[in-house]
Amino acid sequence: MRLxxxxxxxxxxxxAWAHKPSDSLLSLTVQDDRIESRWDIALRxxxxxxxxxxNGDGAITWKEVQSAQDEITTYALSRLTITSNxxxxxxxxxxQLIDNHTDGxxxxxxxxxxxxxxxxxxxxxxxxxxxxxxxxxxxxxxxHEGDTTTAIFSQESPTQQFTIxxxxxxxxxxxxxxxxxxxxxxxxxxxLFLLALLLPAVLRRVADRWEPTPNFLSAxxxxxxxxxxxxIAHSITLGLATLGLIxxxxxxxxxxxxxxxxxxxxxxxxxxxxxxxxxxxxxxGLIHGFGFASVLSDLGLPRGSLALSLVSFNLGVEVGQLAxxxxxxxxxYNLRKSWTYQRLxxxxxxxxxxxxxxxxxxxxxxxxxxxxx
Amino acid sequence: xxxxxxxxxxxxxxxxxxxxxxxxxxxxFFPQREDQxxxxxxxxxxxxxxxxxxxxxxxxxxxxQNMDVAVALATKLIEQSRSEGDPRFLGxxxxxxxxxxxxxxxxxxxxxxxxxxxQHAHEFDLALADLNAVLSLQPxxxxxxxxxxxxxxxxxxxxxxxxxxxxxxRLAGRHVxxxxxxxxxxxxxxxxxxxxxxxxxxxxxxxxTRERLWILTILAEMAARTGDxxxxxxxxxxxxxxxxxxxxxxxxxxxxxxxxGRSQEVVTLLQHETRADGLLLRLTLAEQALxxxxxxxxxxxxxxxxxxxxxxxxxxxxxxxxxxxLALLHDSQAALSLAQTNWAIQKxxxxxxxxxxxxxxxxxxxxxKPAIDWLRTNHVEDIRLQQLVAQFPEEQS
Numbered sequence: 001m002r003l004x005x006x007x008x009x010x011x012x013x014x015x016a017w018a019h020k021p022s023d024s025l026l027s028l029t030v031q032d033d034r035i036e037s038r039w040d041i042a043l044r045x046x047x048x049x050x051x052x053x054x055n056g057d058g059a060i061t062w063k064e065v066q067s068a069q070d071e072i073t074t075y076a077l078s079r080l081t082i083t084s085n086x087x088x089x090x091x092x093x094x095x096q097l098i099d100n101h102t103d104g105x106x107x108x109x110x111x112x113x114x115x116x117x118x119x120x121x122x123x124x125x126x127x128x129x130x131x132x133x134x135x136x137x138x139x140x141x142x143x144h145e146g147d148t149t150t151a152i153f154s155q156e157s158p159t160q161q162f163t164i165x166x167x168x169x170x171x172x173x174x175x176x177x178x179x180x181x182x183x184x185x186x187x188x189x190x191x192l193f194l195l196a197l198l199l200p201a202v203l204r205r206v207a208d209r210w211e212p213t214p215n216f217l218s219a220x221x222x223x224x225x226x227x228x229x230x231x232i233a234h235s236i237t238l239g240l241a242t243l244g245l246i247x248x249x250x251x252x253x254x255x256x257x258x259x260x261x262x263x264x265x266x267x268x269x270x271x272x273x274x275x276x277x278x279x280x281x282x283x284x285g286l287i288h289g290f291g292f293a294s295v296l297s298d299l300g301l302p303r304g305s306l307a308l309s310l311v312s313f314n315l316g317v318e319v320g321q322l323a324x325x326x327x328x329x330x331x332x333y334n335l336r337k338s339w340t341y342q343r344l345x346x347x348x349x350x351x352x353x354x355x356x357x358x359x360x361x362x363x364x365x366x367x368x369x370x371x372x373x
Numbered sequence: 374x375x376x377x378x379x380x381x382x383x384x385x386x387x388x389x390x391x392x393x394x395x396x397x398x399x400x401x402f403f404p405q406r407e408d409q410x411x412x413x414x415x416x417x418x419x420x421x422x423x424x425x426x427x428x429x430x431x432x433x434x435x436x437x438q439n440m441d442v443a444v445a446l447a448t449k450l451i452e453q454s455r456s457e458g459d460p461r462f463l464g465x466x467x468x469x470x471x472x473x474x475x476x477x478x479x480x481x482x483x484x485x486x487x488x489x490x491x492q493h494a495h496e497f498d499l500a501l502a503d504l505n506a507v508l509s510l511q512p513x514x515x516x517x518x519x520x521x522x523x524x525x526x527x528x529x530x531x532x533x534x535x536x537x538x539x540x541x542x543r544l545a546g547r548h549v550x551x552x553x554x555x556x557x558x559x560x561x562x563x564x565x566x567x568x569x570x571x572x573x574x575x576x577x578x579x580x581x582t583r584e585r586l587w588i589l590t591i592l593a594e595m596a597a598r599t600g601d602x603x604x605x606x607x608x609x610x611x612x613x614x615x616x617x618x619x620x621x622x623x624x625x626x627x628x629x630x631x632x633x634g635r636s637q638e639v640v641t642l643l644q645h646e647t648r649a650d651g652l653l654l655r656l657t658l659a660e661q662a663l664x665x666x667x668x669x670x671x672x673x674x675x676x677x678x679x680x681x682x683x684x685x686x687x688x689x690x691x692x693x694x695x696x697x698x699l700a701l702l703h704d705s706q707a708a709l710s711l712a713q714t715n716w717a718i719q720k721x722x723x724x725x726x727x728x729x730x731x732x733x734x735x736x737x738x739x740x741x742k743p744a745i746d747w748l749r750t751n752h753v754e755d756i757r758l759q760q761l762v763a764q765f766p767e768e769q770s
Binding site: 020021022023038040043044045047048053056057058059060061062063065066097098099100101102103104105108110130131132133134135136137139150152 | 399400401402403404406407408409410411412413414416417418419460461463464465467468471494648650674677678681682684685686687
């Protein structure tokens with residue numbers, strides 16, 4: 001009898017077009033002994049597993065998800081085991097958010113796993129939903145210092161092993177040097193500050209008038225002095241801030257950097273000030289150092305090699321700075337005798353820099369967005 | 374004017390497609406309101422089906438060793454996947470059967486269900502292997518013969534399919550056997566006779582609603598293939614009036630309407646069916662034909678879904694993907710390669726059509742050859758396919 005019943009139900013065995021089968025997305029970012037984790041699990045799957053739709057109306061609300069938060073966390077985390085060097089890495093602080101994927105809403109669990117030692121090999125054991133849905137898959141994305149590996153967990157292969165290759169010291173140096181160069185090139189404020197200070201470096205003050213420097217060497221020494229003052233100053237504060245000895249609010253720092261550019265631009269219009277540019281470079285360099293420090297902390301500093309990355313990053317900043325100087329100096333030196341340079345480039349250039357930086361200053365103090373730079 | 378519009382659409386689609394990174398991780402958010410609905414379930418807890426499934430699950434929980442309950446639950450879940458077009462139910466059915474399928478020699482009732490699950494996953498050879506095992510133990514298992522016939526038919530192995538239909542004459546109702554072989558005959562050169570026979574079997578007393586739906590769907594598609602759109606329309610409407618939700622029927626009817634240029638009706642039919650990829654594809658095709666702005670967003674959505682299924686490492690809907698690449702992305706080269714991959718797996722009229730259309734778009738008779746040979750060898754009666762073949766310059770003589 002059951003056969004006939006089954007027959008009448010399943011006769012039409014044409015294929016059905018599907019939505020996506022059940023997947024979860026697990027993203028693990030490994031750093032030192034910690035794994036920052038994000039796990040996206042479909043609300044529909046969680047509903048099948050632990051029942052989210054409390055009032056049975058077929059609609060899952062945020063309130064229903066929130067009230068099941070502990071159950072979701074317990075259910076999910078008990079089905080994922082990460083071990084490093086044979087020891088389990090416990091997870092803490094799951095936060096729960098929502099994200100919409102192509103096939104519906106997912107609960108997003110954010111948590112950190114901490115392993116006993118620096119991770120060089122991890123084993124992941126994933127058992128979510130396999131008991132309920134044999135076709136469920138876990139899509140893993142494992143990231144370590146920018147390198148990403150992907151893997152798929154399925155009922156047939158619920159465990160996977162990964163070797164975390166610790167990047168060599170040399171790689172790390174390269175990475176931070178690169179970031180330093182990149183930052184000075186991208187940070188228009190630092191570039192403009194430096195340029196404003198360097199504009200008068202190919203000139204000298206003789207009898208209340210600007211005159212071209214007599215030879216390249218004197219221009220070179222002048223540039224070197226300004227750049228060195230700036231470098232020493234920002235290295236001091238970069239170091240102090242990175243080591244956590246001084247902390248300033250970033251809005252204040254950013255506003256002060258904008259103000260320093262305004263000041264550097266305007267100072268060129270006042271020859272007495274312009275002649276004290278080494279002092280200006282040093283004084284404001286201290287502020288720019290705080291700006292560099294916030295970039296460096298955004299990059300995430302490896303705890304084990306703080307000093308090395310600090311030095312590498314600073315080195316990158318200097319290399320980027322020297323590249324700018326190397327482009328500027330021959331250009332300015334060749335033009336220095338012309339009327340264009342003394343009037344147009346020095347005066348209008350400095351004014352332009354000051355105006356642009358004033359807009360930054362307004363933007364940063366008032367937290368506005370006026371121009372796209 | 375049209376060209377400019379197409380250009381804009383392509384730019385919009387390209388932009389949307391590019392803005393979807395692979396292995397998508399969006400920015401998660403904290404919903405603003407507590408009563409915000411995040412997800413709608415396809416089945417409410419209060420629906421009779423859901424209640425039935427829950428009751429079966431509960432009894433299985435009480436008696437985890439009871440295979441009859443497990444088989445009943447898995448059957449229900451497979452049926453549910455059919456009407457909702459949701460593969461999650463297939464995975465759930467497989468999980469329910471897991472304890473028995475892990476045996477060295479799984480019981481045949483569980484193997485039969487696994488064969489159906491594998492059939493849905495387009496793992497045809499694995500499904501056939503399961504069916505062989507079932508039939509060697511239970512040569513009188515009608516469902517196994519029927520499933521075997523339908524897999525052979527999808528694979529274009531018509532002689533084997535016909536042979537699999539024969540035992541049904543003894544084992545199941547006469548109308549089941551006739552419909553089984555009539556479907557195959559209708560494809561392979563005997564459409565008129567098959568249609569008469571199937572129409573007659575509709576009059577038989579005691580056929581179930583599911584069976585009526587099955588016969589009417591076959592009749593409708595057969596009529597559409599032979600160009601009798603009036604009968605096709607009538608059969609489709611009769612089938613729809615039975616009140617059984619069936620994704621295959623909705624898709625087939627949408628295809629019929631699209632071929633008739635009745636895109637507005639497709640939009641009305643499918644506007645709330647955006648969850649199943651196959652139906653969303655047809656909706657988007659209709660929107661494109663009507664130049665509706667929604668088509669760009671839906672195209673991007675489909676791109677994202679195909680990309681997501683690629684991440685998963687499974688590619689079940691190659692036919693849909695080929696059609697998507699050809700008709701919505703207008704990438705005939707990609708469509709051809711997908712259509713060829715698909716043709717290696719299954720050989721139904723739609724598979725031939727996609728191979729022919731994309732081969733035409735690329736201008737390669739060679740690529741179309743397998744489909745043309747298939748048409749000739751089996752005397753397939755399908756007006757659209759014949760029109761397509763006639764468009765190949767070398768075939769006009």
